[in-house]
Amino acid sequence: MKPAAFEYHRPDTRPEALALLEQHGGDAKPLAGGQSLIPAMNFRLATPAVLVDLNRVGDLAYMRVDSGVLRIGAMTRHRDVERSEDVRRAAPLLFEAMPFIAHAAIRTRGTIGGSLAHADPAAELPAVMLALDATFRVESVRGAREIRATDFFTGLFGTALEPGELVTEIQIPVTPATGPRTGTAFTEFSRRHGDFALAGVAARVTTDERGTCVSARIALFGVGDRPMAAAAGARLLEGQTVSDDLLRATADATAREDIDPTGDIHASSRYRRHLAGVLTRRVVARAFERSRVTHEE
Amino acid sequence: MTRPSFGQRVRRNEDARLLTGRAMFVDDVNLPGMLHVAFVRSMMAHGTLKGIDAAAARQRPGVVAVYTAADLGDYCKPGPVLVNPPPVPGHVFHGCTQLPLAKDKVRYVGEPIAMIVAESRYVAEDALADVIVDIDPIDAVVDLEAALKPGVPLVHPHLESNAAAHVVQRKGDYVAARAKADIVVKRRFLYDRGVAAAIENRAVAVDWDPRAEEMTIWDTTQAPIPIRNGLAKMLGLLESQVRVVAPFVGGGFGPKIMMFYPEELLLPWAAMRLHRPLKWTEDRQENFYATTQERGQVHEAEMALSKDGRILGVRDWFLCDTGAYDPYGLTIPINTQCTLLGPYDIPNYETEFTSVFTNKPIVTPVRGAGRQHGVFVSERLLDIAARELGIDRVEIRKRNLLGPDRFPHNHEIMFQDSAPLVYDSGNYLPTLEQAAEIIGYDKFIREEQPRLRASGKRVGVGICCYVEGTGIGPYEGARVTVEPSGTVRCATGVGTQGQGHFTVLAQIVADALGVGVEDVRVVTGDTREFHWGTGTFASRGAVVAGSACHAAAMSVRGKILDLGSAILGAPADNLELSGGRVKVAGSNDPGIAFGDLAGRANPLRGAVRPGTEPGLESTAYFGPDRGSTASGVHAMIVEVDPETAAVEIKRYLVVHDCGTIINPLLVEGQIHGGVAHGIGNAFFESLVYDDQAQLMNASFMDYLLPTATDVPPIETAHRETPSPFNVLGLKGVGEAGCIPTGAVFAQAVEDALGPGAGVEINEIPMSPNQLFELMHVSGKERA
Amino acid sequence: MNLAGTFTFAGPRATVWALLHDPAVLAKALPGTKTLTLAGPGRYEGAMKVSIGPLTAAEFAVVVTLSDEIEPSHFAMQIDGKGGVGFAKGSATVDLAEGADGGTVMTYASDIQIGGRIAAVGQRLVESVGRMMMKQALDSLNAELEARVKK
């Protein structure tokens, strides 16, 4: 299990990196944390001709909050995100999800941008970004553009990135700024701690002062070819106050209408759908609870 | 006085090397000019091998040689049958073993087809894709029952069917017993395959010195001596020209036994041709194909009982997957037949199996070796009978246990060691009672479970018994030497894969000689040091090699006393051995240090008296007539999430009896590891083959080994019923932890879901997905 | 892996039949196809290199053999792909029926066996990849069909 040979570049600056990606086009893979790419290369299921190692590019790792937006540089390591006070305050959902990603020794190397660009349908972060309505800044030698998470994930490991483009920054609207009564919650069901989830759910619920839901976002992972926004489920919540019946109806609608899971050796399509419903009910209930807590504070 | 170490929690002699990264494993062998090996392996499970084109691989820069079966000439012969079947009357056995490189036909995914030798493993892997292999596929034989139907392709076409073996064993008259029974419970049980998953993969490194005509082989084997002897014969060398070293080995669990794996045969052969050192280290993906596996069995079993819950008899009929070849004979299914009897008085027993060739990797023993299947069948049948008869689960077991007055107990069927199955000793009732008490069985059933169930929690308890035949022959040997430095050396043939032989065997020798455990240097697994013996398997290392070490140490003790008596002028029975010195008991004279005595026993001048030997050294052997029988009870409390079908183990208890305990700390370690392995088998680990025998989860991403958050803290209690079959009273413990785990897991989960759920678990492993399906199906049926 | 379903083409059955037998069209429609040529009656040979995100399985040599052809309503095919990291082998049937509004309803069923490292490591993705490739191929064929019908 040794990788096939490749041409290796380790640029020091962002323009150099973008130029290399442009020059090699589809033959080049950016190497961020490498925690998914190098295992695939060791199996020789990934055999990139050129690797552009981003680890020396200095200005891609940062976290800061400005004008209601949490900005995270794409090369920020998971470990730094999970330990960040800014993240805990500004994006509690992201903070809650971080420990579910693999294990500490993977999170020390893995990066937030790498994970999102990899777009594994069973990964936690893409769904979290959908639930938080995040936006990704992408750059190439031709310039920069911004892509909403809802438009970014296009299919199985598929993204809206064009050849030569690189995710450089993740922009997350600060949670309290979207409404004082906002609650978020995250959970997943996996066989073992750190494994890819058989199903997982991230939710964000905002209520008015009477506890009526004014907006809701639910995103699932592990149950489709990409992170799935549960539109039908979320729609049922809007204008309603929380009740067991509402939670059940939301979970049912999500499991029935919003996802179309495939089966694998760990979980059949039917079991995944069932889990998605159970987890949606639990997560949305917790998000509602937390929206009350924010309110009471 | 040197305090005896027996029964003490002695810390291990080998740990310092392992903890600092100094311990040598096979893959650590790096010699100048070393070449690296990779194997082209079949991608098809079954097919006719029509052609191999290795021309491009041979051209690749950095590739030194490519060998196919055609290049091996006479060396391309099927490997030996390693364990001949025991002499059960009427048995049928077709021994079919593997060629080092496939010729004409491939029989499982991963079967080696060509060997590539290159300057690095990287280049060798590059060359794998250069070799074009033309295979005409044949439908794969996967399912055990389908394999025996007429018209199915044959894994070995020279045979009439895919049956590899057939054995019937009988005790009493089951048919008559059944006719008298008040109730007969009958079920079908499945227990599926897993890998041993030692964290160290296999590896072989070879150095052939053409001038000295000596070969050194470093091998991750549990049995270096048989490997040396076999290889010497195959290579046309004297046994003394071949040295096999099993240095530190990173876990064995069965498949590293004396397999004569193709890689073990081919590297020495190639080293003699290339005159350069070679190394092959299996990668994790290869390990899922190229290393043997175990467990696949299907049982149809019934138990006949009286209405008061006494077992009148058991009939079991089963199929045992032996994979593509059957070099290990009948060890696994015979173990299953024998272990099914458990601690119970089963007067009438009829057991029949057919071993089946399939297009899956070769099956040889993995920790437990067929025993868990037998326990699963009998314990599940008892659970079902208890439910149908309205008898408590613990009570029905108590009613059937063999009493302490029934030993030695002859079960009248043949065990894997070709001797009748005789339990040496045991005391089962107190073990069961102690387990029930520690886990709080009565209170749990009466109070806690109803209370928790009322609050919506699904909790359950399981409790199961087992016995385990351990410590079988044929023999092991040991040589104990007192060196002039005073250090005591103990050399034995069994390899060590983490069991603690460097400490346990040292304890045996230390106590015999009155020295500290740390003063005994144990050497294992190097044929240059000791070359008579078999290996580490069947929970036998401490029992058999330990008894040999004891005998050798006692003989050295005799020499010390004789010589000490002559020098100190006191009768031998007035002398004591302590602190590495021999002295007159009760005297203030310090006596003589062993080192000085060793010097005197090997004089440079003067004569060694006739009838004596020089030095303080003795070699001794121990060969038990039959194995010793360990036993125990496992209990488990689980909570099941009725919505997700997730199972959480809340408590796990093992009360066990492995005879005299040398070192409780190490015994507990063996049990913990076994239980973790058993939990893996029960709930996490599953080899998933598709209908063409393609393995769908050949990685640690999808083959789920239990982690620290999946294995609960394990409570243990020890009982000691010494074996009368060896001087020290020892019984083996290496496999005990994993044997009843599946059965106790099934019982606990059923109990948690409650009788209303109608869930019966007759299949291991049981994933949350499978459990969900069972809950769902039974729910529908109920409605 | 079993993939089965129906798909409605926005065009007449005879044109759909022709498209499904045109190697140039199929080469464009099947994701990852590098070459595809008619090697004999009902026999197509080619090379594919399927990429899914970071996973770029090495090149596959592909042979597709058509049989049981009943123009314009039915055919069966044998699919045989071999590469350095695995193989895909299987069979499929395709039935074409005239649908509403001049469309054509295709009913397909396939049983594809995946072997080697792709199956061993990629099991989590196999079904999704199958579905994705089928969808892309059908969408692409339909687009080609619409273009032809417009002409």
Next chain:
Amino acid sequence: MGANVRVDVTVNGTRHRRDVEPRLLLSDFLRQDLGLTGTHVGCEHGVCGACTILFDGEPARACIMLAAQADGHEILTIESLAAPDGTLNPLQSAFRQAHGLQCGFCTPGMLMTLTAFLRDNPKPDEPQIREAISGNLCRCTGYQHIVHAVQIAAGTRAEDAE
């Protein structure tokens, strides 16, 4: 394809300069090029944790990093833990006390993972310890004695506790 690249790396306090093939895995570099065979390789896909080292002080899997990526960085391996005279450090010693190893193959990865963990979390409770080592597979011990060893090292369990 791909010219060799320069690796200038400090391992266990010693600086090494080598030119390596870009595809050389860090685990192979440490074991073969530098002869530091204490770092073990168990899966080469980042799951078993046997090859865990400290990369700039943080645990990382050497089998899914390239040697080239170590250029300019500091690495600590199992060989760095004991004193030069071989005296075990408190964590190593606790492993011996608690019988926290059997075959010892996973042990280097366990020790390196735990070295960073105990530095950041000197008094962990049992669930935290179990989570900390949940990315390191051990087939021998069932983990319990490893947990005990960590507790001894953290001073929350007596050395001779049974």
